[in-house]
Amino acid sequence: MAVDPHLHQQSLAPIRWHRSRGPQTTYQTLELAREMVGKSRNVIEWSQRVYGLGVEEMDTTHAEFAALVNSIAQADAPEDLHILFTKLLDHTRGHFTRESELMRECGFKAIDEHEADHTRVLGDLERFAAMARRGMPDMAKAFVSEFLPGWFDAHAQTMDAALAQCVKTLRRQR
Numbered sequence: 001m002a003v004d005p006h007l008h009q010q011s012l013a014p015i016r017w018h019r020s021r022g023p024q025t026t027y028q029t030l031e032l033a034r035e036m037v038g039k040s041r042n043v044i045e046w047s048q049r050v051y052g053l054g055v056e057e058m059d060t061t062h063a064e065f066a067a068l069v070n071s072i073a074q075a076d077a078p079e080d081l082h083i084l085f086t087k088l089l090d091h092t093r094g095h096f097t098r099e100s101e102l103m104r105e106c107g108f109k110a111i112d113e114h115e116a117d118h119t120r121v122l123g124d125l126e127r128f129a130a131m132a133r134r135g136m137p138d139m140a141k142a143f144v145s146e147f148l149p150g151w152f153d154a155h156a157q158t159m160d161a162a163l164a165q166c167v168k169t170l171r172r173q174r
């Protein structure tokens, strides 16, 4: 799924999406997430101060990723979890594909290690999403809410921070 670069500029007016079809855009998914907020705490507290890397498209993507992970941690209904796992999977594929493009653009030296970490997590996510589809959403929810926050914290502050540095250096030279 393509990441919407204007996500944060869109109207905050409530969107009426059809539950039978599910949210159609990332923004509507975040609206679904907002409806669920209050049931429990966020598992990733994304903020510019803590996670901002100074590359806008990466920061936007990471904020969206955190919102989707939080929405899964706070969802209970199997149909909501199914919609949200699908959204997270699509979003994560787009997220990692775009970072691979950025790594190639700037000649990122640790591309193999960075892509291997993406492949490992995406594989885990695909396996757990498949379990959710087979009627076992609790294990998938536990993976997303208990494993992914720690993974994201370490990955964003090491590999993604290094990539952001590479992108900023490249863009300063242009």
Ligand SMILES: [Fe+2]
Pocket (backbone or CB within 6 Å): 062, 095, 099, 156, 160
């Ligand atoms: Fe990332």
Ligand SMILES: [Fe+2]
Pocket (backbone or CB within 6 Å): 099, 114, 118, 155, 159, 160
């Ligand atoms: Fe990454």
